Amino acid sequence: MSEPDIDLRFVYDGNADMRNFRVYQVIENAPERLEFHHPTAGHVTPTTTYKRKNLAVLQWETAGRIEWPTTTSGTVWFGVDEVPIKDLRRIKNGTSQGPSRSRRFKFSGNEYKWKVAGNGQDLFCVDSKDKHVAIWTAQDMSLKIAPRCVTILERIVITCFLNLWFKGLNRCNIVSNLMMVRTYK
DSSP: OOOOEEEEEEEOSSSTTOOEEEEOOTTOOOOOEEEOOOOOOSOOOOOOEEEEEETTEEEEHHHHHHHHEEEEEEEETTTTEEEGGGGSBOOOOOOOOOOOSSSEEEEEEEEEEEEOOSSSSSEEETTOOOOOEEEETTTTTTTOGGGGGGGGGHHHHHHHHHHHHHHHHHHHHHHHHHHSOOOEE
């Protein structure tokens, strides 16, 4: 029997900046997995810090950060690994005409691709063999990740968030939908 997907929920805190949110695993009484904090003022280069909950001791540990010199560019640190945002959202062929509905990223020699689902709201991620990696459902604010991808969970969450961020910059209704505070039981 196969393991179920890792089911995560994004919960926004109602702050005007969608870079402030928590990621919860949908298991009864499970603590948060990740926390994203983006100060709204006072920084020369706005930085979103993300922390991972150490489940062994139930303490937050800084896992990385995203520096945003502008709202459309920046650098992501996964621990000590520095990756430009553009490398986490590459278009297959830079000479392609028209808007692309997919964005690619690489990790450990493997390529992954985020695609916009047919409804225009949801996203899904596949690997280079077109195998399921993750599915984002906008209505539920949920991200389901294949259990075989647990070792790249943070990269999947970050790249999903980045795709939502850039999608939101182009469509006001998506931003307002994401800004609604959603809770679950």
